[in-house]
Amino acid sequence: MSKKISVAETWAIYKRLYPFIKPYRVRLTIGILCGLIVGGSLFSSLLLLPDMLLIVDQDSGKKSKTSITAEKIVQELSAKQYKSKEEAQAAVQEILQPKDDDPKLTGALKKLEKTAKTLHLPLRVEGRIITFTWPKEIKVNVLNPYGRIAWQFFAIYVVIFLLFWLLKNFAYYLNHYYTRWVGAKVVADMRTAIFSKLLNQYVGFYGRQDIGQLISRCTNDTSAIESSVSETIADATRCPLEIIACFSAVVCISLQQNNLGLVLLLLLGVPLCIFPVVVIARKIRKLYRKAFNNIAGIYSRMHETFTGIFIVKANYMEKKETEKFETANDKYFRTCAKALSRQLLMHPLMEMVAVTLSLLFLTYSYSKGGNITEMFAVLGPIVLAYRPIKDLTRIVSHLQRSMAAAERYFEIMDIDTALIEKKDAVELKEFNNGIEFKNVRFGYEGGHEILKGVSFTIPKGSMVAVVGETGSGKTTIANLLARFYDTTGGSVLIDGVNVQDYTIESLRKNIGIVTQDPTLFNESIADNIAYGSDNATREDVINAAKLANAHSFIVSGGHPEGYDEEVGEKGFKLSGGEKQRVAIARAILKNPPILILDEATSALDTVTEKLVQDALNNVMTNRTVFAIAHRLSTIRSANQIIVLNKGEIVEMGTHDELLALNGRYKKLHDTQFQQG
Numbered sequence: 001m002s003k004k005i006s007v008a009e010t011w012a013i014y015k016r017l018y019p020f021i022k023p024y025r026v027r028l029t030i031g032i033l034c035g036l037i038v039g040g041s042l043f044s045s046l047l048l049l050p051d052m053l054l055i056v057d058q059d060s061g062k063k064s065k066t067s068i069t070a071e072k073i074v075q076e077l078s079a080k081q082y083k084s085k086e087e088a089q090a091a092v093q094e095i096l097q098p099k100d101d102d103p104k105l106t107g108a109l110k111k112l113e114k115t116a117k118t119l120h121l122p123l124r125v126e127g128r129i130i131t132f133t134w135p136k137e138i139k140v141n142v143l144n145p146y147g148r149i150a151w152q153f154f155a156i157y158v159v160i161f162l163l164f165w166l167l168k169n170f171a172y173y174l175n176h177y178y179t180r181w182v183g184a185k186v187v188a189d190m191r192t193a194i195f196s197k198l199l200n201q202y203v204g205f206y207g208r209q210d211i212g213q214l215i216s217r218c219t220n221d222t223s224a225i226e227s228s229v230s231e232t233i234a235d236a237t238r239c240p241l242e243i244i245a246c247f248s249a250v251v252c253i254s255l256q257q258n259n260l261g262l263v264l265l266l267l268l269g270v271p272l273c274i275f276p277v278v279v280i281a282r283k284i285r286k287l288y289r290k291a292f293n294n295i296a297g298i299y300s301r302m303h304e305t306f307t308g309i310f311i312v313k314a315n316y317m318e319k320k321e322t323e324k325f326e327t328a329n330d331k332y333f334r335t336c337a338k339a340l341s342r343q344l345l346m347h348p349l350m351e352m353v354a355v356t357l358s359l360l361f362l363t364y365s366y367s368k369g370g371n372i373t374e375m376f377a378v379l380g381p382i383v384l385a386y387r388p389i390k391d392l393t394r395i396v397s398h399l400q401r402s403m404a405a406a407e408r409y410f411e412i413m414d415i416d417t418a419l420i421e422k423k424d425a426v427e428l429k430e431f432n433n434g435i436e437f438k439n440v441r442f443g444y445e446g447g448h449e450i451l452k453g454v455s456f457t458i459p460k461g462s463m464v465a466v467v468g469e470t471g472s473g474k475t476t477i478a479n480l481l482a483r484f485y486d487t488t489g490g491s492v493l494i495d496g497v498n499v500q501d502y503t504i505e506s507l508r509k510n511i512g513i514v515t516q517d518p519t520l521f522n523e524s525i526a527d528n529i530a531y532g533s534d535n536a537t538r539e540d541v542i543n544a545a546k547l548a549n550a551h552s553f554i555v556s557g558g559h560p561e562g563y564d565e566e567v568g569e570k571g572f573k574l575s576g577g578e579k580q581r582v583a584i585a586r587a588i589l590k591n592p593p594i595l596i597l598d599e600a601t602s603a604l605d606t607v608t609e610k611l612v613q614d615a616l617n618n619v620m621t622n623r624t625v626f627a628i629a630h631r632l633s634t635i636r637s638a639n640q641i642i643v644l645n646k647g648e649i650v651e652m653g654t655h656d657e658l659l660a661l662n663g664r665y666k667k668l669h670d671t672q673f674q675q676g
Helices: 005-060 062-079 085-098 103-119 151-199 202-208 211-256 260-307 309-314 317-369 372-412 474-480 504-509 527-528 539-548 552-554 574-592 604-620 655-661 664-673
Strands: 123-126 128-131 137-140 434-443 449-459 463-468 491-494 511-514 594-598 624-628 640-645 646-654
Touching: 005 151, 005 211, 005 372, 085 552, 103 123, 103 151, 128 151, 151 211, 151 372, 202 655, 211 260, 260 309, 260 317, 260 372, 260 527, 309 317, 434 474, 434 624, 449 474, 449 491, 449 624, 449 640, 449 646, 463 474, 474 594, 474 624, 504 511, 511 574, 527 539, 527 574, 539 552, 539 574, 539 604, 574 604, 594 604, 640 655, 640 664, 646 655, 646 664, 655 664
Parallel strands: 463 624, 463 640, 511 594, 594 624
Antiparallel strands: 123 128, 128 137, 434 449, 434 491, 640 646
């Protein structure tokens, strides 16, 4: 069951995201400012609506007033005897265009004058006359001779409205571009950071972790953050401002219309819209966290199955593995379906509240005798607020999803098992004297002790081999020499200096490793040989391949692209002997003074073994070699052979000396060569 996340923990996650955002704060600031412009221009354009509707309302009423006006003219002319035609025309003009001011029209003109000054528009307002100052000075009466509002006056509002709308949409584009760019880049940096963090964990960390789970954290979790953050960060900076702009316009227009009841209705409605979002969002976050755990299980199942595909097929387990995968996949689906049902519920709930409040508003306005244009002036902003409110519900659900993924992301980022390098660590510039294991002890955390006071020396230029039964600690000694682990007691010295006092980089540059099961990457043969030797040329690669007896198989035609041939997943396109020789060529090219050999010929046929052994003899020349031996025939020439048993040295000497002791080495030797 997922734990309940407090507000403080949520803010802690946001704070931890900030260092990733900080390098791109300028772009993000531009995006946020553009979001402010979107809200501001929307608010300004909405405030123009009442005045535009005033014009439409007055003109729509002219036709219905025509008969009344005509009757008044007839009555006026019949009641009085005018001395001249001019007096009669003046009387008719007075009826058509009264001198008393319309307060609404006067207010609209004052607002237009203020807007023109703010936007630096080429016009000025003087009473009932509007003067256009560009491209040339033109004066226009607000009212035409028939008392109608001039079309030029209405056109001014249309142009201003379009200017605000153009500004809004341009700012909308920049808001989305910059914020989405930042969102995508931040998540890309987060993906790199977690990959680097995992690479720097010590080797034992991978023995305790499910690789499928780690892959899921690097891919699925960061993808969830990316899809949510990069898509919603723009809307998250814009939607609240648009909603505020719409509701502010409603409040301003309502106050102008003396409609305080609507303001109270709005104050009641906003919390009702937010309430379902808050309640359902908490459930969504828990469900998505569970879903991420389930998808990680699917990754784990796939990883184990594909890496062990030969065992699966050898035991005819395809159907059984499919059933296991189907069970894990169905579990993930059910969790996602549950989260989806909650997520989809948010929109209809909010829509129902919004529609109900709108209808209540219309009923209230109608009961107060409001006309259609007054109602539309207020209802227009409410309708425009619907889309950002709808987007906001999507943002909330996506953010909950990304927060669930971010929690899992930072759980990995908080793990720190990396080997600690001392601040005053020195560089191992040159290997001069020898290697010494001094009373070395080692045991895994929570496990039994593997090495129990092991001591021996490896003089420079000599070959030391270690033999023993499986689990005796042979590989552990090699891992401590390369400092993949730190000793739990005693010390490993190179030239008299503890390996923990060297920088890890300089230590590893002086050590080469050839293992029994070499690791190749899905790159070209040349890239695999040059791995770890950044400045190697193609000529260097070819020379190393020749010394490793690899050049002949690379150019023989079996691999059409030669050195540029892709080797496939884990070197799938190469045979076992070919992979070994590529790995040996890699060690030769690196040219380390210290070489660790984990018997590289034990799994090969006789002919291939001879080729690989010759390559190993080339790589061992003039180097200090520590060899883990499985076939005793390969270590007869070793300067010293160490025999391990249950983490302790029980015998030590040359091949002949150990045979003469007639002890454990003699027993191992006779068992391999069937002598008794």
